[in-house]
Amino acid sequence: MLKVLLKKQLAEVFKGYFYDAKKNRMRSKGAVIAWFVFFGVIMICILGGMFTALSLSLCGGLTQAGVGWLYFLLMGGIAVILGAFGSVFNTYSGLYLAKDNDQLLSLPIPVRTVITARLVNVYLMGTLYSSMVLLPALIVGWAVAGATAARVICGILLFLIVSFLVLILSCLLGWVVAKISVKLKNKSFITVLAALVFIAAYYLIYFKANFLIRDMLTNAAVYGSRIKGAAHVLYLFGRIGEGDWLSTVLFTVVTAILFLLIWIGITRSFLKLATAGGAAAKKRYTEKAVKAKTPFRALLSKELIRFTSSPNYMLNCGLGVLIIPICGVLLLIKGGEMLSALNDVFAAMPDAAAVLLCTGLCMIASMNNMAAPSVSLEGKSLWIPQSLPVEPGTVLRAKGAMQLLLSGVPLVFASVCGAIVLDASPAARLFCVLLPLAFSLFYAGCCTALGVRMPLLSWTNELVPIKQSGAVVIVLFGDWILCIAMAGLYLLGGHRIGAVPYLLIWTVLFAALGVLLLRWLDTRGAERFQAL
Amino acid sequence: MLNIEHLSKSFGEKKAVDDLSLHILPGEIFGFIGHNGAGKSTTLRCAVGILQFDAGSVLINGTSLAEDPVKCKRELAYIPDNPDLYDFMSGIKYLNFIGDIFAIPAGVRQERIRKYAGIFELTEDLAQPISAYSHGMKQKLALISAWLHEPKLILMDEPFVGLDPKASHLLKEMMREHCDAGGAIFFSTHVLEVAEKLCDKVAIIKQGKLVKAGTMEEVKGDDSLEEVFLELEEE
Numbered sequence: 001m002l003k004v005l006l007k008k009q010l011a012e013v014f015k016g017y018f019y020d021a022k023k024n025r026m027r028s029k030g031a032v033i034a035w036f037v038f039f040g041v042i043m044i045c046i047l048g049g050m051f052t053a054l055s056l057s058l059c060g061g062l063t064q065a066g067v068g069w070l071y072f073l074l075m076g077g078i079a080v081i082l083g084a085f086g087s088v089f090n091t092y093s094g095l096y097l098a099k100d101n102d103q104l105l106s107l108p109i110p111v112r113t114v115i116t117a118r119l120v121n122v123y124l125m126g127t128l129y130s131s132m133v134l135l136p137a138l139i140v141g142w143a144v145a146g147a148t149a150a151r152v153i154c155g156i157l158l159f160l161i162v163s164f165l166v167l168i169l170s171c172l173l174g175w176v177v178a179k180i181s182v183k184l185k186n187k188s189f190i191t192v193l194a195a196l197v198f199i200a201a202y203y204l205i206y207f208k209a210n211f212l213i214r215d216m217l218t219n220a221a222v223y224g225s226r227i228k229g230a231a232h233v234l235y236l237f238g239r240i241g242e243g244d245w246l247s248t249v250l251f252t253v254v255t256a257i258l259f260l261l262i263w264i265g266i267t268r269s270f271l272k273l274a275t276a277g278g279a280a281a282k283k284r285y286t287e288k289a290v291k292a293k294t295p296f297r298a299l300l301s302k303e304l305i306r307f308t309s310s311p312n313y314m315l316n317c318g319l320g321v322l323i324i325p326i327c328g329v330l331l332l333i334k335g336g337e338m339l340s341a342l343n344d345v346f347a348a349m350p351d352a353a354a355v356l357l358c359t360g361l362c363m364i365a366s367m368n369n370m371a372a373p374s375v376s377l378e379g380k381s382l383w384i385p386q387s388l389p390v391e392p393g394t395v396l397r398a399k400g401a402m403q404l405l406l407s408g409v410p411l412v413f414a415s416v417c418g419a420i421v422l423d424a425s426p427a428a429r430l431f432c433v434l435l436p437l438a439f440s441l442f443y444a445g446c447c448t449a450l451g452v453r454m455p456l457l458s459w460t461n462e463l464v465p466i467k468q469s470g471a472v473v474i475v476l477f478g479d480w481i482l483c484i485a486m487a488g489l490y491l492l493g494g495h496r497i498g499a500v501p502y503l504l505i506w507t508v509l510f511a512a513l514g515v516l517l518l519r520w521l522d523t524r525g526a527e528r529f530q531a532l
Numbered sequence: 533m534l535n536i537e538h539l540s541k542s543f544g545e546k547k548a549v550d551d552l553s554l555h556i557l558p559g560e561i562f563g564f565i566g567h568n569g570a571g572k573s574t575t576l577r578c579a580v581g582i583l584q585f586d587a588g589s590v591l592i593n594g595t596s597l598a599e600d601p602v603k604c605k606r607e608l609a610y611i612p613d614n615p616d617l618y619d620f621m622s623g624i625k626y627l628n629f630i631g632d633i634f635a636i637p638a639g640v641r642q643e644r645i646r647k648y649a650g651i652f653e654l655t656e657d658l659a660q661p662i663s664a665y666s667h668g669m670k671q672k673l674a675l676i677s678a679w680l681h682e683p684k685l686i687l688m689d690e691p692f693v694g695l696d697p698k699a700s701h702l703l704k705e706m707m708r709e710h711c712d713a714g715g716a717i718f719f720s721t722h723v724l725e726v727a728e729k730l731c732d733k734v735a736i737i738k739q740g741k742l743v744k745a746g747t748m749e750e751v752k753g754d755d756s757l758e759e760v761f762l763e764l765e766e767e
């Protein structure tokens with residue numbers, strides 16, 4: 001029974017490798033092999049390579065300083081964190097939110113077998129992530145400090161201990177997420193916020209990694225003695241890698257006890273949490289005064305609700321809503337210095353900083369492309385706008401207007417900030433506001449037009465149109481190419497006509513193309529939409 | 533109210549609807565029956581302007597759907613066989629969205645929401661997201677949204693699927709009331725007993741072609757509708 005369930009679980013995890021969601025059919029054998037090779041290359045060469053490099057930079061120095069255990073503590077710690085955080089949402093969705101929980105629970109399968117199958121899946125995913133850190137760390141450790149029998153056996157046990165610690169932490173965090181999400185309101189915003197905090201922390205650590213490693217190597221002995229004194233458990237954990245039997249036995253027993261406790265906890269709470277789909281407090285309807293809207297405003301409002309209802313949609317197509325104003329504030333703080341430096345570098349080209357500022361703003365604006373997957377996201381609900389008494393052009397305009405609103409307003413703010421700190425003529429400053437505005441009109445039209453030209457309506461997971469549709473890929477990269485061309489042409493020869501006329505040309509071009517695209521949406525775009 | 537003349541629609545090689553003509557008058561409940569894949573849903577989707585047809589015409593209150601689709605759509609309401617509504621909205625937001633599209637004044641809208649949500653016992657759930665609704669609740673919400681703007685013509689694809697017995701009974705009453713007040717209803721169903729009891733007229737479609745249409749008496753004579761339908765299917 002367990003074998004059958006495990007087979008099903010793994011088929012589900014690797015579904016994307018066997019099934020093409022875009023074309024709604026199974027992949028060919030060749031494509032399946034190619035996908036697995038691609039996955040292997042990514043995991044082993046990129047992630048594994050990255051951690052091999054980290055191991056090589058740490059192992060020698062720490063071993064020479066006599067704190068080899070600190071090396072295993074650090075690498076083991078990173079493995080636990082990567083494994084646990086990498087699979088925490090997988091634990092939550094795989095354990096408690098699995099779509100087939102109801103079906104499996106109705107079959108003559110013991111609940112414990114269902115839980116075991118789910119946990120094995122979580123274990124494998126966590127081990128996959130943690131092994132990317134720990135395997136190279138152990139191999140480098142053995143290569144640098146010698147591979148005695150004790151070090152090899154304890155190293156293998158360390159690998160197992162870490163994999164179980166990852167499982168324990170994943171289950172604990174997954175359980176916390178499950179508990180919170182039952183009671184949480186505004187899930188979408190909180191998910192987006194948590195993801196942003198995670199991304200910010202990741203980049204902070206990434207940019208500080210070099211400094212942290214150097215600091216660790218320089219002061220290895222000091223940190224070592226502090227940890228040994230204040231957190232002796234961590235010292236013992238690191239000693240496992242050095243082949244210390246006592247530490248190994250101690251951690252094996254503790255990990256086994258912790259796992260047993262987690263197992264008891266999960267078996268007791270699984271049924272309650274797994275079947276708590278609608279357990280959130282029911283919101284009772286109370287009649288409130290409503291204000292009638294025009295059809296266009298109703299459609300725009302619907303698009304905004306759609307956007308804010310999905311963390312995937314917000315994170316992948318709307319990060320600019322936050323990033324653009326942040327850039328505006330950064331421009332106010334650091335922009336003056338940066339833009340005058342640019343003017344100095346391109347001293348032969350007056351007001352070059354104005355052109356580069358506009359280029360930068362337009363590039364950041366490409367982070368908002370929510371109109372591109374919007375037609376595809378109608379999915380099975382497409383019959384609603386198609387059967388309602390509204391012009392298809394109005395439906396499409398509402399989609400474009402959502403993007404214009406969510407990009408244009410922050411962009412005006414950021415460009416005004418830029419214009420304030422820019423040391424240029426008043427006309428150049430004016431165009432630093434007008435050009436990004438004209439660009440956002442063009443970009444919104446472009447995204448909507450491509451969305452209706454390349455719809456993807458037969459999706460089962462909204463991430464497919466949001467991340468993988470042709471429209472999204474084209475607008476994202478097309479925008480960058482266009483912006484690079486705008487700056488490049490100025491530097492190559494455009495500066496001869498001066499920055500202001502050059503910006504004027506691009507402003508008029510973007511505005512004209514924007515209007516043409518709107519016209520296209522009203523006519524041929526509308527026809528295409530109605531024919532979908 | 534609804535005139536379908538020589539309607540044809542193909543999907544690639546397959547002719548889903550073949551030269552179909554139907555006339556639905558004010559006050560009529562018109563049932564549309566046929567086996568799975570006979571072309572019922574395609575006909576309904578063509579008649580409301582979702583699918584573009586290859587040949588023929590659809591007139592709603594004398595206006596051509598092809599020439600003025602927006603005017604035609606203002607006069608009708610459509611409920612598909614599987615009501616995939618906007619899952620990301622709450623029930624009340626969806627109803628207000630429909631109200632805005634049909635420009636129903638706020639006061640009138642609230643009164644109708646109160647009335648129809650009350651009839652289907654959905655009032656308390658209107659603040660819930662549609663994603664939390666059962667199939668039956670979604671069907672009820674779709675029905676409320678259809679009746680919200682009091683259309684002259686209502687087209688429904690299998691409207692009784694997923695409804696509990698009480699809601700089915702209420703829907704039948706609402707359909708009768710709507711037609712008694714001068715409206716018209718065109719709906720597809722597999723439940724022949726319901727069609728027999730409820731419909732003034734009925735049409736039977738087979739492989740995209742109309743095989744029989746008329747008043748209930750004309751179509752079934754002394755037999756039951758089920759007997760007639762099965763006989764026609766075997767021919």
